[in-house]
Amino acid sequence: MNALQYKGYVGTFEFEPDDDAFHGEIAGIRDVIHFTGRSVDELRQEFQEAVEDYLSTCAEIGKSPEKPYSGRFMVRVSPEIHRLSEAAAKATGKSLNTFAAEALERAAKETIHS
Template structure:
């Protein structure tokens, strides 16, 4: 995936910050902010590891669960024509719309 970096098994979104003229990383799936800055990729890895460890240490000290929990459920709004096409695709594969969407999302995230 573009702009995703993995640091110590945790994914972070990387973006360019024009105000600081640096690269900014922010970890995904944490119960709080753990961002980091650097002007190069090696620096992002170093600063990200420090930021992540600091975040995890503070959570441990304060008895806070560091990770968000996902229910596996979310609502998606699409146009009626996309909804109809998805229902037809699911039926053509002899599976439910929910299963078709789940499989389609899985393929998309695996492809990056």
């Protein structure tokens, strides 16, 4: 996944060869906010401007901007993965929540920063 981060917001994007441009969207909020750029630098600038525009528009209309993510979500896994994860968490002296959060953080950082 291609992603940018700014002020806690994440923008995901793809290159569209037919347009010879990158097209992106701010992820994790209900409002649909797109941004486009012909280069990575232009895309980053457009993403940051989209976030700033969103925040200023919210302020102008008296709306609280959505936070990109609440920090809570439910994950469904097979009973076997649940059992193995619980055992691994106990073996490391951690709660299942802490164990899972650390694993997700490592995987997310590897994916976004690769």
